[in-house]
Amino acid sequence: MATNTLLVELGVEELPPSAIDTLSDALADGIRRGLADADVGHGHVRAYATPRRLAVMIDELVDKQPDREIEKRGPALAAAFKDGKATKAAEGFARSCGVEVSDLIHLETDKGTWLGFREQQLGDPTTSLLPAIVEKAINALPVPKNMRWGASRVEFSRPVHWLVMLYGDQVVEASALGLNAGRTTRGHRFHAPEAIELLHADDYLASLENAWVIADRDKRRERIREQVLAEAEVQDAVAVIDEDLLVEVSGLVEWPVALTGSFDERFLEVPAECLISSMKANQKYFHLLDDQGRLKPLFITISNIDSSDPQLVIEGNEKVIRPRLADAAFFYDTDRRRPLADRIESLSGVVFQKQLGTLADKAHRNAAVAAFIAGRIDGDVAHARRAAELAKCDLVTEMVLEFPELQGIMGRYYATHDGEPDEVSQALEEQYLPRFASDDIPATRTGQALALADRLDTLTGIFGIGARPTGTKDPFALRRAAIGVLNILIKGELDLDLRELLELAAAQHQELPYAKGLVDEVLGYMLDRFRAWGQEEAIGAEVYLSVRARPVTRPLDFARRLRAVSAFAQRPEATALAAANKRVTNILAKQSGDVASTVDDSLIQEPAEKVLHDAVKAQHAAVMPLFSEGRYQDALDALANLREPVDAFFDQVMVMADNDAVRNNRLALLSSLRALFLEVADIAELQQ
Missing domain, CATH: 3.30.70.260 (ACT domain)
Incomplete structure (x- = not known):
């Protein structure tokens, strides 16, 4: 063709x-x-x-x-003819195919013979x-x-x-x-x-x-990138190219031409983030930094025309940006005339969620939880409480009302201006970290305490009013909040019990319609996020399920177990030991009564039985100190030595012996074997 x-x-x-x-x-x-x-x-x-x-x-x-062969199946042959004559069923099928009954064929199938039609259909x-x-x-x-x-x-x-x-x-x-x-x-x-x-x-x-049109989106974006970098080099500056802004700008032009403009240096007294937000949001400009990372009084605009008088275009853009930056300077000066602490009362007029109260109510709840967490992580309790009280105050400032993306950032600037402790000021910005899975976590203990408290309050509150996220809807970003909590606890190496934190956070809410079972539900939801967390570290779902099967409520401990089991799963002994644990689990599950917790040496009869019992006792003594220190990978590496005695036991010993005492003793031995692995995870799940 x-x-x-x-x-x-x-x-x-x-x-x-x-x-x-x-x-x-x-x-x-x-x-x-x-x-x-x-x-x-x-x-x-x-x-x-x-x-x-x-x-x-x-x-x-x-x-x-392409030409196609069309095949249609009609009535069964027995129904197509009666007394040697075509039935109405056969005639109707022939008419639908546009042929006579005599033109039809017989189709042989495993269910009998049918009347059929086959033709070549030419492609259109x-x-x-x-x-x-x-x-x-x-x-x-x-x-x-x-x-x-x-x-x-x-x-x-x-x-x-x-x-x-x-x-x-x-x-x-x-x-x-x-x-x-x-x-x-x-x-x-x-x-x-x-x-x-x-x-x-x-x-x-x-x-x-x-005709002055670059239709290729990627080519147009790279043309803009090259021009911006070239303009920055001329100015002995570093261009900051935000990828989202680059995409947006490329959607505004067909023939990009980069031009550099300037603004009054007096505007540099305003925080750089304010000027950058104004330039990006309002004018779609790229900003420039000096070699120290400080904002320069320059911007790069992308014009859609190749003007014969580019200076005229530049001056037009400078004229437009001047009042925008003046507005930012005005907002900054106006906001600083009133301390952040004076805005706490204003939070009473801003609803967080109609069933969960105002931002003032949330700040009050956050203060109690953040103070508790700070005490547990060797932070400053007073700083954590103060940071929680001030955390949402910048939301009612003129600057943040104009540029919502500056929340937290302006809180830090205004708190510093007010003379708040450095760690309190920094925590106001850090409360929003991490913003996504791979983002940095708060660097200060106060920031960590506040970020955890804020997310835990939202999680317990929203679940408590029955507004749980669904597969397609998560308006309060609870998945992101849950993953944020996990990342702070794990990356910050904060060995805190998530159940305890959730119970405290839930207790701060006065009335929750779905308070019954709330902590268990939110805890389960948060621990389920470890599946996605594990995928980012190339940890398989079966490894997650093995750890999830255990009642582990400390995320830092959960992560250590995940990594240990993932490493263990790569060992050659893992498959056999996982299968053995699965077999033991199935055997024990079929027992109607309780299995003894200790093994009676006098009832051991078979050599392989004794070898396994001795090996289990030796490994118990070796690995229990490792478990208590959280050295799960070292413990599993040691338990890998049980493969040979376990294989020999199942090859040579009849577990379900006729003698009740012997049978129960062997079940106790298997139970003690399984209990060793269960100290880390249910490795039987590795069979999934």
Whole structure:
């Protein structure tokens, strides 16, 4: 079959930059699925997009579907003929196939003989299939908000202006969103507004680039990155390129041109984070640092035109950024006139959750839990309590109301200005750490205590009102909160009992509709997060299940066990010992009464039985000190030596002996063997 390149381009008014990637990928995926459903072969599928266009190019698209043999099965032969004549069932089946009964065939199956029909169906030309495939893909795009324009009833994210559909050099006769497909595209709105006639689909990228449009998203982003770095080098500065900002900026331009502007140095008296937030959020600027990491009074803007007078563009941007930075300076000066502590009362007017009270109520609860935790981790109890009282106060400042992403950061600045202890000030920022799984944890004990208290309060409170997260909804980010608690306890090496902490946090809530069983539920939910935690450390699910089977409530201890069992599972002895433990578990589970806790030496009869008993006693003496010190990997390495006596025991000894005393003694021996491993985990789960 012959192949050619397919080009589909939808021309639009400027799209929201946040939607461009999603829409572009969805269009490519929709066309790809349509071709797959139609069994049309093709090569690489590439998605392109700019603010004014969504495009898909597909290499080596075959020109027709493959021919197929169609087979239909009709009624059973016994029901198809009666007295040698065709029944109505046979005649109806023949009519449905468009043939006479005599043209039908017999199909032999393992369930008998059936009347059937078989024919060769020729594949349709690809160009006849494309209109429906493309229209379906366009109509299924996840448009965030539709609009109408003019007198048209058509709806889309933005008004649409042209539709290109080329298969090689051939225009595909199609329509979508009220547009008929053609070969005419458009270049840059200002540099090349004239229509561009595409002679072939393969000409697309080059033709657009000649018309001042870089349609390749990745190429456009890298062009911006290179230009920003080059501008920074000229200024002897370091450019900070935020990847999310880079994506957003690339969604605003078709022909990026980086320009460097400046602002008054007096604005550097404002915290750098405030200026950076203003530049990024409002103007989409990249900021620059000096070699000491300090903010320079410079910014880089990405223009969508290659101006003949770039200085005029720069001055325009400088004029726009000046009042923005002035606002940030005003917010900063205004906020500092009132100490953070004076804002505690204002928290009473801000609802945290209607059933859980205000931010003032949350701060009060957090203070009690944070103080308790600080006492347990050799922190300063007074600092922890003070930090909890002030933790949410910056949420009602002008700066954070304008730039919510500065919560915590501004708390630190304002607390330092107010003369609060350094650790208290730092904790106000650290309370939000870690923000994601691999993020840093709080560095100070006060920050750790506050971060733990805040998350534990949210977890117990939200579960306590019955608003548990589901598979698709987690509006209070409880999964992230739970993983944050685990990371702080593990990375901070804080050997705290999670059950004890949850009981304390739950007790701070006055009324919780679902208080019964709350601690057990939240504890189980949090320990279940170890499955995801383990995956990040390449720890298998069976290892997690082996540790989860034990009543371990100290996350630091849980993590040590996970790592130890994971290392043990790599040993050659692990498979045999896991199987043996599984066998022991099954044997003991079938016993109706209690199994003795000690082994009677006088009832030992078989040599292999004695060898195992001696080995278990020796290992018990060797590993119990290791267990008490949390040296689980060393303990499991020692227990690996039990493989040979365990294998010999099961090969040579009948556990369920006729003599009751002997049988029960052997069960006691197996129970003592299993108990040794259970000090770490139920390694029988490694058989899963």
